[in-house]
Amino acid sequence: xxxxxxxxxxPGGTITAxxxxxxxxxxxxxxxxxxxxITDKPEQVYKPGFLYLAFGLESPERIRRPxxxxxxxxxxxxxxxxxxxxxxxRQVLVEGGKSRPFDQLVIASGTRLEPSATPxxxxxxxxxxDEKAAQKLHDKLEALxxxxxxxxxxxxxxxxxxxxxxxxxxxxxWLEQRGRRDKVELAYTYPINRTHxxxxxxxxxxxxxxxxxxxxxxxxxxxSVDVERKVLQSxxxxxxxxxxxxxxxEHRSAAFLEESGxxxxxxxxxxxETLAVxxxxxxxxxxxxxxxxxxxxxxxxxxxxxxxxxxxxARAHGHGPxxxxxxxxxxxxxxxxDKGTFIEFNYARPPQVQPPTKMIHWAKLAYNNAYxxxxxxxx
Ligand SMILES: Cc1cc2nc3c(=O)[nH]c(=O)nc-3n(C[C@H](O)[C@H](O)[C@H](O)COP(=O)(O)OP(=O)(O)OC[C@H]3O[C@@H](n4cnc5c(N)ncnc54)[C@H](O)[C@@H]3O)c2cc1C
Numbered sequence: 001x002x003x004x005x006x007x008x009x010x011p012g013g014t015i016t017a018x019x020x021x022x023x024x025x026x027x028x029x030x031x032x033x034x035x036x037x038i039t040d041k042p043e044q045v046y047k048p049g050f051l052y053l054a055f056g057l058e059s060p061e062r063i064r065r066p067x068x069x070x071x072x073x074x075x076x077x078x079x080x081x082x083x084x085x086x087x088x089x090r091q092v093l094v095e096g097g098k099s100r101p102f103d104q105l106v107i108a109s110g111t112r113l114e115p116s117a118t119p120x121x122x123x124x125x126x127x128x129x130d131e132k133a134a135q136k137l138h139d140k141l142e143a144l145x146x147x148x149x150x151x152x153x154x155x156x157x158x159x160x161x162x163x164x165x166x167x168x169x170x171x172x173x174w175l176e177q178r179g180r181r182d183k184v185e186l187a188y189t190y191p192i193n194r195t196h197x198x199x200x201x202x203x204x205x206x207x208x209x210x211x212x213x214x215x216x217x218x219x220x221x222x223x224s225v226d227v228e229r230k231v232l233q234s235x236x237x238x239x240x241x242x243x244x245x246x247x248x249x250e251h252r253s254a255a256f257l258e259e260s261g262x263x264x265x266x267x268x269x270x271x272x273e274t275l276a277v278x279x280x281x282x283x284x285x286x287x288x289x290x291x292x293x294x295x296x297x298x299x300x301x302x303x304x305x306x307x308x309x310x311x312x313x314a315r316a317h318g319h320g321p322x323x324x325x326x327x328x329x330x331x332x333x334x335x336x337x338d339k340g341t342f343i344e345f346n347y348a349r350p351p352q353v354q355p356p357t358k359m360i361h362w363a364k365l366a367y368n369n370a371y372x373x374x375x376x377x378x379x
Contacts, residue, residue: 001031001032001033002027002033002034002103002104002316002372003012003034003036003093003101003102003103004020004033004034004035004036004102004104004205004312005036005100005102005104005179006020006035006036006037006038006103006105006106006111007038007039007041007092007104007105007106007107007108007109008038008039008107008108008109008110008287008289009035009039009041009044009067009070009077010039010044010069010108010110010287010288010298010301011044011287011298011301011302011305011374011375012108012110012286012287012288012301012304012305013039013106013108013287014037014044014067014070014071014375014376014377015035015039015301015302015305015374015375015377016108016286016305016308016309016312017035017072017075017087017377018070018071018105018187018332018376018377019073019305019306019310019337019377020035020075020309020311020312021035021071021072021075021377022072022377023305023309023310023313024074024313024316025074027316027317028074029052032124032317033349034076035075035076036075036076036077036078036100037067037071037075037077037078038078038080038081038082038092038094038100039067039074039077039078039079039310040070040079040080040081040082041079041141042066042067042069042079043064043066043136043218044064044065044066044067044070044375045063045064045131046063046368046371046372047129047159047160047298048052048062048160048371049062049368050106050128050129050131050133050134051128051134051163051166051167051170051334051345052142052165052368053128053131053135053138053163054128054134054135054138054141055138055141055170055174055337056138056142060068060087060131060135063131064318065372065375069298070375070376071376076095077136078100079207079310080094080095080096080098081094081095082094082095082109082254082256083095083259084256084259084260085105085107085256085257085260085262085283086260087097087261087262087280087283087336090102090103090105090107090282093331097332098309100280101309102282103282103283103316104283104284104316105228105282105283105284105313106283106284106285106308106312106377107257107262107268107277107289108285108286108287108289108301109252109253109283109289110253110258110287110288111158111159111251111252111253111254111288111289112251112252112253112254112255112290113127113129113130113249113250113251114155114249114250114251114252114314115247115248116128116323117155118155118222118223118224118225118247118250119224119225119251120224120225120226121154121222121224121225121245121247121249122227123225123227124227124230124248125225125243125246125247125249126140126244126245126247127158127246127247127248127249128163128167128246129158129163129249137244137246139182140244141171141174141244144184144243144244145180145183145185146180147183147185147240147242147243147244148184148185148186148187148241148243148244149171149184149186149243149244150187150188150232150240150242150244150245150246151164151167151168151171151186151187151188151246151267151338152188152189152222152232152240152245152246152247152248153189153190153191153222153248154218154222154247154248154249154250155248155249155250155251156191156197157251157296158248158249158250158251158296159251159288159295159296159297160236160295160297160331161197161198161297161331162196162201162331162333162343164188164190165195165196165201165209165333166333166335167185167188167190167246168188168207168209168212168214169212169334169335169336170334170336170337172186172187172214172336173214173336173337173338174337177337180367185215185239185268186212186213186214186215186269187214187215187216187217187231188209188215188216188217189217189218189220189234189240189241190216190217190218191219191220191221192219193217193218193219193369194206194218195209195216195218196228198351199350200343200350200351200352200353201353203353204341204353208335210341210347213321215320217234217238217240219236220234220236220238220240220312221234221235221236222234222235222247223235229241230242230245232245234344248367251288251296251337252266253266253267253268257289262277262280262283263267264278264291265277265291266291267289267291268289268291269288269291270284270285270286270290270291270292272292272293272325272327272347273307273324273325273326274307274311274321274323274324274325275304275307275308275311275325276311276321282315284300284308284311284312286304286305286308287301287304288301289368290345294327294329295329295331297329297331299328299329299330299375300328300329302374303325303328303329304318304325306323306325307323307324307325308323308325310323311323325344326340326346326347326348327345327347327348328344328345328346329343329344329346330342330343330344331343332360332363332364332367333353333356334360334361334364335356336356338358338359339356339357339358339360339361340357340360340362340363340364340367341353341354341355341356341357341360342354342360342363342364
C-alpha cells in the first residue's frame with residue numbers, strides 16, 4: 001500500500017486531495033494507494049471573505065464549509081493537529097501521540113499571523129486577516145465618526161499582496177458613502193520605496209491613492225506601536241498617530257515545520273516548477289507555506305495543485321515528475337466598493353494592471369460565491 005498524506009485543509013490541501021482522488025481512483029479502489037488529509041480544523045474558511053467582513057458586507061456563516069464536504073469520499077479526512085514530521089522514519093506525528101506513516105507527503109499548512117512580533121501591535125492594532133479581528137475592526141469602523149486611519153503593511157511576505165490596497169480603496173468609498181470621508185484622514189504605509197512590491201501595481205496604485213487624498217508613507221518599516229499615545233513608529237524614525245491602525249501583521253509558516261527541520265528562513269524551500277521540497281525525497285509543498293517568489297494567494301495554490309498532484313500520482317506509479325508549475329497567478333483587486341481590476345502573471349510574464357470596471361468587481365464577487373466549486377476541484 002502506497003500512503004500519501006496531505007497536511008492542511010485549506011485550498012491547497014483540499015484541491016490537491018480531489019485531484020489525487022481523480023488521478024489515482026483505480027489504485028485507491030484496488031487498495032494499492034491510500035490518500036489521507038490531516039487538518040487541525042473541521043471547517044475551511046474562505047479567507048478573501050474577511051475583507052468584506054470588515055465592512056459588514058459578508059457574514060461568517062457564508063464563508064465556511066466542513067472540510068469533509070469539500071473532499072472526495074476516496075480521501076480519508078482526519079481532524080488532528082500535526083506536531084512534527086519525522087522525515088527519517090517517514091511519519092507524521094499528531095497531537096495525542098499517534099503517528100501516521102507516509103510514502104509521500106504534501107505540505108499545505110499555510111501561514112499563521114504573528115502580531116506579537118511587533119511590540120504594541122496586538123494591544124493597540126487591528127487587522128482583517130482573521131475572522132474575529134475583521135469583525136472587531138468592523139465594529140470600530142462603524143463607531144469612528146472622525147479621526148485618522150492608518151493602513152500599514154508591517155510584515156512581508158503576507159497573504160494576498162493586494163489586500164492592503166483593496167482595503168484602503170474600499171475605506172475611502174465606504175467613508176464617503178457615510179458622509180465621513182472629509183472627517184477621517186487615511187494613511188497607507190509600505191516598507192520599500194514604492195507603494196507595492198510589484199512595480200506595475202505600484203505604478204497604478206500610487207496615483208489612485210493620491211487621487212483619493214491618502215497620505216503615502218513608503219520606506220516605512222513599522223517597528224512598534226506606542227499603545228498609550230496611539231502612534232505607529234517606524235525603524236526609519238517616522239511616527240504616525242492613529243485612531244484605528246489596520247495592520248498587516250507578520251506572517252510565519254506553521255510551527256511544526258521549523259521543529260521538523262523543513263524550513264529555510266521561515267518558509268519551506270520548494271522547487272519552483274516541480275514543487276518538490278528541496279533536499280527531501282517524496283515530500284512536496286504548495287500554497288502559502290512555500291518560499292517561492294509568487295503571491296501567497298489561493299489562486300496560486302489552485303494552479304500549483306494541478307501540477308503537484310500529477311507529480312505525486314506519477315511517483316505513486318514509480319515515475320519522476322511529469323508536470324511543471326509556471327508561476328501562474330491571478331489576483332482580483334477591489335478598487336473601491338463598486339469597481340475592480342485584476343492582474344494575471346507567471347514566472348515569465350510580468351503583471352499588467354487593467355483599467356478598473358464594475359464588471360470586474362462583479363466578477364470578483366461572483367468568484368467568491370463560486371469558490372467552493374474550486375475547493376472541490378471542479379473549476
Ligand atoms: C484578507 C485576505 C484576503 C485574501 N484575498 C485573496 C484573494 O482575493 N484571492 C486569492 O487568491 N487569495 C486571497 N487570499 C489568500 C488566500 O486565502 C491564501 O493564499 C490561501 O488560503 C492559501 O491556501 P493554503 O492552502 O496554502 O493555506 P491555508 O488556507 O492557510 O490552509 C492551511 C491549512 O492548514 C491547516 N493547518 C495549519 N497548521 C496545521 C497543523 N499543525 N496541523 C494540521 N493542520 C494544520 C489549517 O487549519 C488550514 O486548514 C486572501 C487572504 C486574506 C487573509
